[in-house]
Structures are given as C-alpha cells and as structure tokens.
Amino acid sequence: MKTRNTFPFLLRFRVKILRSLFLGLGVLLWPTSAFTQVEGLESQLFSCIAQTFEDGPQALDSLINRFEGELLSEGLLENTDGESYRGLLQRIASDQGIVRPPELYFGPRFRSIHKDSVTLNECSKILDISTIKPSDSTLIQFEVLRESLLHENLNPALEALAYLDLLTDNDLALPYYRLLTYELIDRQAFQTTTPDTGIPTYGPLTQLDARGANVFRVYLNERDQLIVSDQLVSREQMLKLVSSHARTFEQSALYIIEVEPDVKYSQFVSVKDQISLAISEVRDLYSRSVLGKNLTELTTSEQAAVFEKYPIRIVMP
Known part of the structure; x- marks a missing residue:
C-alpha cells in the first residue's frame, strides 16, 4: 500500500x-x-x-x-x-x-x-x-x-x-x-x-470470506443504475438491503462495489457514502436500543465495540 x-x-x-x-x-x-x-x-x-x-x-x-x-x-x-x-x-x-x-x-x-x-x-x-x-x-x-x-x-x-x-x-x-x-x-x-475501517482492495482480505453469503455485492453502471443479485434496484431499495445485510452478518459483513469502466468518480463515491451511512444508521439504532445513547454520546470504548459489531468494509475488486 x-x-x-x-x-x-x-x-x-x-x-x-x-x-x-x-x-x-x-x-x-x-x-x-x-x-x-x-x-x-x-x-x-x-x-x-x-x-x-x-x-x-x-x-x-x-x-x-x-x-x-x-x-x-x-x-x-x-x-x-x-x-x-x-x-x-x-x-x-x-x-x-x-x-x-x-x-x-x-x-x-x-x-x-x-x-x-x-x-x-x-x-x-x-x-x-x-x-x-x-x-x-x-x-x-x-x-x-x-x-x-x-x-x-x-x-x-x-x-x-x-x-x-x-x-x-x-x-x-x-x-x-x-x-x-x-x-x-x-x-x-x-x-x-465514525472512523472508517474500510478495506481498500482485496489484498488484506485474507481473514475474511469474500465469496460467501456475508458479501453484499452491488454493480454500478455508467447510467448510474444499481444492480444487486441480478436485480435492478433503486437507491432506497439498496439502503434497505444494506441495513438488512449489516444486521444479519454483523462483524463478518463485507460490501463490494463493482463499477463499469466509464463510471464517474462522483457516482462511485455516492454509492460508497450511501452504504456507509446505511451502516451508520444500523449502528445508531443498536446504540440507542442497547446502550440507551446515540453514537455521539458513546464513550470511546463503547463506540469501538459498536463499530466492531457493525464494521464498514467497502472494497472494489
């Protein structure tokens, strides 16, 4: 690196x-x-x-x-x-x-x-x-x-x-x-x-299974369309799918964004940020329901525990 x-x-x-x-x-x-x-x-x-x-x-x-x-x-x-x-x-x-x-x-x-x-x-x-x-x-x-x-x-x-x-x-x-x-x-x-614990490429993924059900894979084409599991989805639908994936797989969840060659940088960043924010919302809901505080009110150790439970690992192939 x-x-x-x-x-x-x-x-x-x-x-x-x-x-x-x-x-x-x-x-x-x-x-x-x-x-x-x-x-x-x-x-x-x-x-x-x-x-x-x-x-x-x-x-x-x-x-x-x-x-x-x-x-x-x-x-x-x-x-x-x-x-x-x-x-x-x-x-x-x-x-x-x-x-x-x-x-x-x-x-x-x-x-x-x-x-x-x-x-x-x-x-x-x-x-x-x-x-x-x-x-x-x-x-x-x-x-x-x-x-x-x-x-x-x-x-x-x-x-x-x-x-x-x-x-x-x-x-x-x-x-x-x-x-x-x-x-x-x-x-x-x-x-x-929300410190970014994302992994930039496949290189450091030796500890994670990048092929199993824990992987949420989204394909972004140059027309700014999102495809998940071979289905065309809206941004709102993707956010719901990401939230569900985070809650289901917790620490092992991995998110992969594949892009067409002509995809603009701003399009990629938009999808990456939306995935991050969806996971952040899951973290916040967990923090409120279990610890009775929102993310900004957590102590350093509490915040680290929540982030570890719902990590943000977004990579490109």
Whole structure:
C-alpha cells in the first residue's frame, strides 16, 4: 500500500504534467483570457445540473445557500468567497476533525431532490473533449483528477490536498467546483464521528470470506443504475438491503462495489457514502436500543465495540 506521502506526490506530478501540456497549448493557440473561458464553461455545466432538478434550478441554489449558511453558522466558513472555502479544504487536508450531524450532510439532501437522469447524463456532453479549448486546462485537469481518484481510493484529507494543488481561490469561488467538493465535507465529518475501517482492495482480505453469503455485492453502471443479485434496484431499495445485510452478518459483513469502466468518480463515491451511512444508521439504532445513547454520546470504548459489531468494509475488486 502507498504511504500517506506518496499519494499527493503522484497526484501533484500528474497534475503538473497536464497543466504544463494544456497551458502550453493554450498559449500557442488561444491567447484570450483562460479564466473567462473556464468560468463560462463551468457556468454552463452548473446551469445544466441545476436544470435537471424537477423542482427547477432554484432547488439547487436553495440547497447550496442553506448548506453554506450552516457552515457559516458553525464557523467552518468565514464567508462564501473562494479564499474562505480554500481554508476549509486546507482544514480537511490537514486531517482536522469536523463534527456535523448526519442530517446536515449535503449528499443525502442533494440526492433526495428528484432529478431527470436523462437530462443529467446530457450534461456530460458539455465536457466532450472536442468542445473544450486547450486553455480550459484547469477544468480538464479537474475532471481527469476526479476520474483518477476512483482508482486511488484516497481518504478525504489526501483528496482535499489534491484539489488544493490544482484549484485557485478564483476556481473555488465558482459553484461548479464547490458543488463537486461538498462531498469531502460530508466524508470528513463522517470519518470524524465514525472512523472508517474500510478495506481498500482485496489484498488484506485474507481473514475474511469474500465469496460467501456475508458479501453484499452491488454493480454500478455508467447510467448510474444499481444492480444487486441480478436485480435492478433503486437507491432506497439498496439502503434497505444494506441495513438488512449489516444486521444479519454483523462483524463478518463485507460490501463490494463493482463499477463499469466509464463510471464517474462522483457516482462511485455516492454509492460508497450511501452504504456507509446505511451502516451508520444500523449502528445508531443498536446504540440507542442497547446502550440507551446515540453514537455521539458513546464513550470511546463503547463506540469501538459498536463499530466492531457493525464494521464498514467497502472494497472494489
């Protein structure tokens, strides 16, 4: 396994190569303002995502304003400019804990708003390489980076470090980048209160049976569809199945996410986080019924016992 210092070095090396390549082409071919072009394209992407909401684009704007308002009231943001948001990512990159209740996580609220999946898939066409000018290098590198992270399996701190190495304060003032990094805040908060004992690959699974009934296997295709036991299931159905699996197999439960080659990183993270949150809910229900306290009220030893009874082991093949 790579060390903590190896990941950011590799990612910075990859990003610097891409930055040099695209910026070099930009200087030769497109002498106009790179920031103006990127901002325009990113605005198109954000607007397209907002238009997929069945309640209209104001639904996404309202959710973002409410979420950032909560971060402001909790002291996690000083204001809503790019510099302040960079400070929050730096806090995550330094692996400082963030304590937030699950009901205030951005991801579950974002996914609970009904969206037109067909229209959402159409948004990806804006990123067709043939439509992007070489001087839009930051956006290209950001998308390449997010795709590479699918295979790196970084924890929130290292992922935040990779974003900080690529994105400037001006970039972080754009809603598109912020929207796609909100998940880091959720994951750092979740990791703070629920230490991740997940196993990244099959390598360390010698002590576990990866073929028996204790394995919950979900297949994610590029259309963001979930398949469990050869059956197409909704997100809500998957959560119920995960909860049942956790309660049934307890310490031996294992969760495997298989993905198609073209699956986006954000799709994978969404499924991984939903599985984690479903197990967390099982932990919380057990804690309340047996110990009479919720997870945040447990002592260190009590929390360790609950986590051991219902571990979060999510791997990719």
